[in-house]
Amino acid sequence: MKESEKKDFKDTIFLPRTDFPMKANLPELEPKIIDFWEKNKIYERALETKKEIFSVHDGPPYANGNIHLGHALNKIIKDITVKYNLIFGKRAEFIPGWDCHGLPIEKEVEKRIGKNASPTEIRRESRKYAENFIGIQREEFKRLGVFGKWNEPYITMSPDYEAMIIDSINKIWKNGRIYSSYRPVFWCPICSTALAEAEVEYKTKKSPSIYFLFPAKFSEIEGERFENLFAVVWTTTPWTIPANFALAFNPEINYIIAKKDSRYLIVAEDLAGQILGDFEKVKVLKGYIFERKVFSHPLFDRESLGVIAEFVSKEEGTGIVHIAPGHGEEDFEVGKRYGLPVESVLDESGRGNENAKQYKSYFYTEINQKVIEDIEKKNLLLKKGEYEHSYPHCWRCKNPIVFRATKQWFIKVQDIKDKFIENIRKVKWIPEWGITRIESTVMARPDWCISRQRAWGVPIPYVICKNCGEYIWSEYTAEKIKQDILEGKADSWWEEDVSYFIPENLTCPACKSNSFEKGKDVLDVWIDSGLSFRYMKSKYRESFSFPADVYIEGTDQHRGWFQSSLILSVILEGEAPYKSVFTHGFILDEFKRKMSKSLGNVVSPSDIIKESGAEIVRVWAVFSDPSEDVKISEKILSEVIDIYRKVRNTIRFMLGSLGDNPQVVPEKLFPQDIYFLKKLEDTEKEVNSDYKNMEYHKVLRKIHFFADKILSGLFLDILKDTLYCDLPESPRRLSGQFAIFTILKSFLFLISPIFSFLAEESYQHLPEVFGFKKRESIFFESPDRMLLSFSNLSSIYEKEKNSAEELFSVLIPLREKLNEVADKMRKEKVIGSSLELKVFISLPDFPYFEAELLKSIVEEFFIVSKVFISSGEPALLKVERYSEAKKCPRCWKYFEGESDLCRRCSDVISKFYS
């Protein structure tokens, strides 16, 4: 046959027709789709029609810096949750939030305008800084295709939010849960502020390490006399020695009296060798002996008391721990038991104060040196050196921090831990081990230190008695600050005089004095974000249901937001603020290392968006199981892109196959189509349940498998002959097109929470066939219009789906067998296309199917030209090249006969082109 004749027949077949492009060019396309959603208020309008509320409550990101992949992963998972619930009829309003106050922004601003800036300047600049990044992050999140009320987010620095905070904290105070107390807290001497546990980082640090002696003020032990008796003590913080008031011994471990160079030394037995070298062991005794024994302070003229503490270990040091109750958490606890003074020897900038006596006004690192020198002068130093250990550092300025006793405000939580646990157990934690994690963090936590000596935050409403230093919390003050904030005077606390904030006749409850100054503390930012549920409750009454249906954050938030929200909610509302909590993992590189600037393995979402599109980020987010850590690499991204392409091309082919706009709904569906509709129904059910369980990576896998193997590899492949060559509006072709349309609608609907851009783009290209009238956006659609399992498709389908499945469960293994044989024949160059084959099979009786129909089904399903069926157990009997036949130039199937075209094709030509 000549080329020209071939061409002629190509013009007579019905190839897919669609203007849906194969290449997406997402970086350019996506902004247009976002524009479409925004201009037409698609999300807002989709919400309007729904009633039942489903609340995905946003944990506010911190408003500094551009978003990173962790943010993207988080918001995408939230978005998928929101969209899934939305399309299934829930009013799923996503109100994004931003966390604005706090140290990181304040430090950043300080860097720009100088440390000496006034609080009002700092606050003004901090506010600008946060606003700027809210704007930036908002655009970045929108660019990812995340639906949300971007124009009415909640912002922790907005006047009504700040007022809500003051109101809430005052309510907790009225409940008697807030107290002030001296207490050693993490203190950054560089930033001059107390830090929360969440604000310290542990890094390796070299510290001085000294072994030194406390002279005993007693010489008799268990009836024996030891003149020149000393306790051996080890420390890596010599500057705390001026604050020493005790020496702690473990009651259970063995101590010895060692004679060395005419001195008797007390030290733990197991450690003596490595500390002392050569010595004479004089006596062994248990630590409890030393309780209430008195030693002399090595520097000052005062005493140091022997005490007992379980935490003293025999693994490290000397088995005797120097206790400075004002400078260590455990020291403080021990001190409290023995009634020791809680004294700080440092001022807020880390320099010696009055208590430090001769070390006054030296920085604590200088005190280290001086103390060592002085101890050496007194001949009490045994050994000195350096010690490398993991030590707390300030999260912001990265400098080592200290423990320092200061007066702070606390929320009492120790006494109601059982209430927290009780409420934790009512929540569904996904994955399940989340409950272990939150329970252990809640159980381990001390009372909540809520005060910070900073400017960028919500002021704590109290004043200080100038005469006696009493801290006085006042509802009057709280109310005044709150009113000012609401009237736009957020900084009045720093601008007005103290008299403005207190009632006229206020007297100090402790000393009756009437001279006061304003408190200098702002609230811990975890209070801000932890109260977000309360803001949602009051401001978004129409769209937020308390407790929220789900909180979704990274696993670090068990200690952070999940906990702060839980504590505040249990105190204020008597229950947890969420019904379920989903946690996702962190992002690692291809070698499972965390991302860090120093490793140079940081991937930013904007790079991927620029290169490949936001949809690729969305699909990546569910490519791995997000409840564990997720990896990203070039390889993974290219696989994600391949999945996208496959899904896109499959959709494109289906759109094209409906390009001739079939309108007549077929009365009869062919068994092939019914079988694939059944596959669709199965997939719908599985995918729906995966969505419900938030197993989005399983959704992706099923969607991909369905598009690739079921549709592209089977259904659409076998339908090509019908679609291309059968007469339009012939029963077989219409049935096929109807099935395609049914599948396509459903498929687009199911992928829309994840592939939001692709689903919308495809929906806009969807032809209105079989009487289907489109809506403005796919997000206006509903399951009953889009899903097979939610519609009541013709009784034919319901009636015949089981028999169709039965038939195909027999045909599929035969097809696989045939493929094996055909592959061999191709490799041996016997055939090329499978249409060159004729096949002999045996099948059991299928009473539902007539012989002719059955034969045509099998030919179509096998994509061969001729099938002979005999009766028997299912088997592939013989596969041969169909050598006696000739190829129809139109449909390329082989047939026997004299005519140029096969019968079907000549029929179509005569009917369609006459």
Next chain:
RNA sequence: GGGCCCAUAGCUCAGUCGGCAAGAGCGUACCCCUGAUAAGGGUAAGGUCUCCGGUUCGAGUCCGGAUGGGCCCA
């Protein structure tokens, strides 16, 4: 150092109550098609289920320990 979690083909994951001769997709190799064409189809090769020990007739699955990685804490 402590708590929690993870560990299955080169990559990403399935693997319910212990019965598996261990599955899928991607990638790879080879082949076909050229009427989804910067597409489409087929076949095949890939695994001592991280390691060591235990329970059991039987363990990827249960228990103990080790190693590596993550989060949180000290």
